[in-house]
Amino acid sequence: MNKTDLNLIIENYLRNPFRSFGLSLLIALLASVLLVGGLLSFSLSKGLNRLSSRLGADVIVIPQGSEVNDQTVLLQGDSKYAYLPHGSLEFIRGLAGVDVVTPQYFLTTLSSSCCEQKVMIIGFDPASDFVIQPWIHEVLTDKLPKGAIVVGSDISVGEKKTVRFFDHEYPVAATLEPVGNKLDQAVFVDVATLADIREAAKAKGVIFLHQDVKSEGSDSPIYSSVLIKLRAGADINRLSREIHTRFDGVQIRTRKDLFSGLEKSANFLQVVVWSIVGLFLVIAVAAIVISFSLATRERRREYALLRIVGYARRRLRTLVLGESLLVSAVGTYIGLLFSSVAFFTFKIWIGEHVNVPFIVPENAEIAAVYAVVILLLHSVGPVAVYGVANKVSKIDAYAALREVEH
Amino acid sequence: MILNVSNLSKTYTRRGEEFNAVDDVEFFAWSGDFSVIYGESGSGKSTLLSLLSGISCPTQGSIIFNGADFANLTDAEISAIRNEKIGYVPQESVFLPHFTVLENILLPKALRDGKKIEVKSIADLTDVDIASKLEALGIAHLVQEMPAELSGGELKRAAIARALVNKPEIVIADEPTSNLDEINAKIVFELLAEFAQSGTSVLVATHDPRGFKYGDRVYTMHKGHLLPSGESDFGGL
Numbered sequence: 001m002n003k004t005d006l007n008l009i010i011e012n013y014l015r016n017p018f019r020s021f022g023l024s025l026l027i028a029l030l031a032s033v034l035l036v037g038g039l040l041s042f043s044l045s046k047g048l049n050r051l052s053s054r055l056g057a058d059v060i061v062i063p064q065g066s067e068v069n070d071q072t073v074l075l076q077g078d079s080k081y082a083y084l085p086h087g088s089l090e091f092i093r094g095l096a097g098v099d100v101v102t103p104q105y106f107l108t109t110l111s112s113s114c115c116e117q118k119v120m121i122i123g124f125d126p127a128s129d130f131v132i133q134p135w136i137h138e139v140l141t142d143k144l145p146k147g148a149i150v151v152g153s154d155i156s157v158g159e160k161k162t163v164r165f166f167d168h169e170y171p172v173a174a175t176l177e178p179v180g181n182k183l184d185q186a187v188f189v190d191v192a193t194l195a196d197i198r199e200a201a202k203a204k205g206v207i208f209l210h211q212d213v214k215s216e217g218s219d220s221p222i223y224s225s226v227l228i229k230l231r232a233g234a235d236i237n238r239l240s241r242e243i244h245t246r247f248d249g250v251q252i253r254t255r256k257d258l259f260s261g262l263e264k265s266a267n268f269l270q271v272v273v274w275s276i277v278g279l280f281l282v283i284a285v286a287a288i289v290i291s292f293s294l295a296t297r298e299r300r301r302e303y304a305l306l307r308i309v310g311y312a313r314r315r316l317r318t319l320v321l322g323e324s325l326l327v328s329a330v331g332t333y334i335g336l337l338f339s340s341v342a343f344f345t346f347k348i349w350i351g352e353h354v355n356v357p358f359i360v361p362e363n364a365e366i367a368a369v370y371a372v373v374i375l376l377l378h379s380v381g382p383v384a385v386y387g388v389a390n391k392v393s394k395i396d397a398y399a400a401l402r403e404v405e406h
Numbered sequence: 407m408i409l410n411v412s413n414l415s416k417t418y419t420r421r422g423e424e425f426n427a428v429d430d431v432e433f434f435a436w437s438g439d440f441s442v443i444y445g446e447s448g449s450g451k452s453t454l455l456s457l458l459s460g461i462s463c464p465t466q467g468s469i470i471f472n473g474a475d476f477a478n479l480t481d482a483e484i485s486a487i488r489n490e491k492i493g494y495v496p497q498e499s500v501f502l503p504h505f506t507v508l509e510n511i512l513l514p515k516a517l518r519d520g521k522k523i524e525v526k527s528i529a530d531l532t533d534v535d536i537a538s539k540l541e542a543l544g545i546a547h548l549v550q551e552m553p554a555e556l557s558g559g560e561l562k563r564a565a566i567a568r569a570l571v572n573k574p575e576i577v578i579a580d581e582p583t584s585n586l587d588e589i590n591a592k593i594v595f596e597l598l599a600e601f602a603q604s605g606t607s608v609l610v611a612t613h614d615p616r617g618f619k620y621g622d623r624v625y626t627m628h629k630g631h632l633l634p635s636g637e638s639d640f641g642g643l
Contacts (some may be wrong), residue, residue: 007522015504305500307461309514309568310489312482398456401498 027331032339057227097234103223123194324381414467429630445627493569
């Protein structure tokens with residue numbers, strides 16, 4: 001393609017504004033839907049994958065009556081049920097098929113110096129934990145210093161890199177990567193630090209439920225939940241029966257239970273998103289094919305003229321493909337511009353309203369989505385009109401001129 | 407010899423029956439020739455000219471242009487010859503509707519040079535020859551208009567200007583005076599004759615007897631056959 005062809009393509013585009021911009025607008029809509037759909041789909045998959053990989057446990061044992069938030073695998077609901085019976089950890093550890101068990105402790109503060117909203121403090125046992133420490137090691141290679149805490153990505157730590165609880169400053173050793181749910185607003189501490197926080201709370205007159213329970217007379221520690229990693233081939237049903245036989249007041253949830261609902265929601269969203277993308281793709285391709293086919297009929301005289309002045313058949317095809325490429329390109333960039341502004345402006349709102357784990361992809365991943373959208377949409381026009389372009393290249397210029405005349 | 411045509415035929419099928427629009431035509435053209443093909447509508451003149459310009463492909467026979475046999479050339483090669491060496495004026499006035507008349511006229515030149523059409527007005531024309539042809543054809547003042555704004559006669563003259571813009575070796579004009587009044591028809595024929603005198607071969611198909619007197623050779627086309635008529639047969643018309 002030389003400057004003459006390029007000139008003709010651009011001028012034809014600009015001098016047929018209604019048709020050109022109309023088609024470009026359609027491509028822009030398709031680009032918007034495709035980009036937002038792609039980023040949304042990517043974000044959902046990423047959120048789900050990260051959450052799944054972070055759970056780490058095959059089974060979670062929680063107090064009867066409490067609920068597990070399937071996005072955070074944290075207890076939620078009425079806090080009066082937020083503890084397990086005494087001795088449950090030791091019992092579970094001794095069951096057949098159990099590889100590792102670790103307890104977790106949850107405290108919820110109504111407010112702190114860091115956040116206006118409620119902050120969940122999650123305590124873990126460094127000796128046995130296999131869930132939270134791997135997350136921490138993603139951002140902190142050293143051991144968690146004594147008295148230090150790790151915070152979710154949405155927790156503000158300020159310049160001093162500390163978080164204040166009950167008039168005590170706790171140094172923040174690391175901020176976790178986002179996971180796209182309420183864990184991003186949680187604080188992670190080891191049991192020793194958790195005990196400090198409890199003491200600080202007690203000094204301020206705040207009594208956590210666990211302390212009430214402990215005061216019933218038992219010295220054995222109580223937990224909010226027990227997470228279990230099973231050996232290969234372990235029988236979950238049997239494990240569940242044994243725990244239920246030994247303890248009333250507990251419920252057992254498997255990773256599959258927890259994620260099935262989330263996966264269903266995420267899959268449904270994906271189906272909706274890609275159905276919309278598919279619908280727009282079909283509409284756009286149909287509109288381009290129809291428009292170019294009709295235009296080709298109207299423009300037979302023009303193509304005949306180009307043959308007369310020396311355009312080869314292959315070059316005519318290039319011209320038609322070039323025009324469709326320009327229509328696609330203009331539409332693509334307009335669409336990407338507007339949809340990018342919309343998506344990145346409202347990504348937080350979207351994340352809060354899709355009700356499944358949602359993580360905006362990394363820059364490189366976003367760039368990859370853009371590259372795919374650009375590549376795909378640049379090819380939509382030329383691929384759609386390839387047949388039309390072939391027809392144009394085979395035009396009988398002499399017959400075309402005479403058809404018009406008669 | 408610029409053009410050597412032998413045994414040329416073009417067969418079409420109409421209502422299931424084959425007929426020869428061009429039938430076993432022999433034709434030669436030399437530099438500086440002014441050939442006129444006379445014939446009634448439907449005699450095959452336009453079909454013959456479309457074959458000679460490489461726009462259509464013959465069913466049979468050969469067309470040798472400056473020693474190159476069209477049958478041995480690719481479409482791209484024939485198209486390049488048509489762009490650079492053949493100035494074709496179709497019977498129908500056809501233009502790119504969204505480009506000015508001047509842009510349309512300069513299109514073959516831009517195509518030949520591989521450049522965009524940058525000349526927006528006649529004042530920008532650096533080629534004096536093109537400007538003088540536009541003046542001679544009486545359309546210099548119209549070239550910035552859009553084609554839809556010109557009359558049929560004006561468009562015909564613009565089409566002739568477009569055919570001449572690359573200074574072709576042969577001008578093939580199909581009914582170049584069909585929409586022109588007597589004065590303008592005379593201007594066109596004289597310009598083509600002048601072109602022939604400068605060494606360009608000119609081939610005109612017409613049923614306008616006013617063109618006969620300009621022809622060095624005059625042919626008659628009848629039912630696809632091309633018959634040499636000789637100057638004397640039509641000289642008095």
